[in-house]
Amino acid sequence: MVALLALTVVGFAAGALGEVLLSNLDIPDWMRVERPEPHLPGTALFYIGPFPFTNTFLATLITILVVSLIAILATRKMKMIPGRFQSAFELVIGYVLGLCEDIAGKKLGRVFFPVVCTIFLFVMFNALLALIPGYGSVVVTTVDGVHTELLRGANTDINFPLSLAIVAFVMIEYWGISRTGFFRYMGKFFVFTGFAHAFKDIFSGKIGKGLKALPMAFIEFFVGILEFLSELVRLVSFTFRLFGNMTGGEILLVMMMYLMPYVLAIPFYGLELLMAFIQALIFGGLTLTFAYIATLPPHGADEKGEAH
């Protein structure tokens, strides 16, 4: 307890805030935390042809390794009455499966489930692994001669959220088209039915009625175009929601460690732990919801808008 308190005080004094406020204190250099220089793109460790093998990509591979290992170990000897490890793993998988089945129904939910659950696990483990102490501490010199961390959370490299967003986007459109049919699905976005009805009325003699329907047809068409745009904007919103939250979280942690090292930065770790789960849930959940909406027949319920 005393040690913790002492560490709190020393940490505060050694940090940047302490340096400013208590400039007359003489803190040894090794206790000082270096001023962080956050930068957005992942740093290439080396190149394979045109492909930059970045520290974030290495982190991705490690995440895949860890998640796969957990999955294989948990399901290696499946038992009807599970042990603790199997129970915990089944709890996580069952949680996402339950979410899918609750939202999209039993049959459709199972169609969406693999992609949703992979997104959930991938994002969450990327974020959680990045929080392990020492994860970003190993510094190497790259082929470009830059000093950089060997590992950096993949969520903080825009390529990763973007790749997930592309996968989600493609899968959502695929499910939408395969479930409702290409023309019916596209009919959600390019609404000509209003015009068709209006012109039919005009040419069949009911000019007044047709002319009155024309403005409504314009509005419907315009709403369809907006829908189409919102579909595309989703790609961007998906990407930057995750990228922004995770990069922001990372920078927050680094800055807190710089300003008030050791003990006082700990609450922010808790915050980031929570964030890992929440962002994974949001990404997976939104994919699920959009997928479900895409499979609804057009002109069913009025489904628009995107949660942020």
Added chain:
Amino acid sequence: MEALGINLPLLIAQIVCFGGLLAILWRFAYKPVMNMLDARSEKIEESLAAGEIVVQQAREAEIAYKEKIKEAAAQSQIIIDRASKTGEEIRLKAIEEAKEEAAIVVSRAREEITREKEETISALRKEYADLVALAASKVIGKSLDKKAHEALIDDVLAESISLRKN
């Protein structure tokens, strides 16, 4: 785009990674876990149904058991009733028989007594007649002929009976 660090090869690599992870998880996580979850819920459903049946059976068995006990009690009551009735009958019959036997014995004894009495009386009478005859012959000194003799005896007897009665 440069500042954000979007890089096409890296992007493609990440998508491939996602696909790879999806495949691995499909093989090692989703399929077995989903199968297991389904199998388990199926089993639980089955067990619940089976349990329901067992409970039902137990309830039925209990009812049947109670019914049996009730029946047995009724049966035993009947048996007891019958037995006691039989016992009573036997007792009454025995008493009856005893009474009859006693009556027979008594009546036989009475008959015997009567017979013996009569025998005694007739023997006495005979002796008495002989005695009277002897005495009379002695008194009269002469022997009466048989006919007179007997008439005389009857007279005496009648006299003696009337005497006895008085």
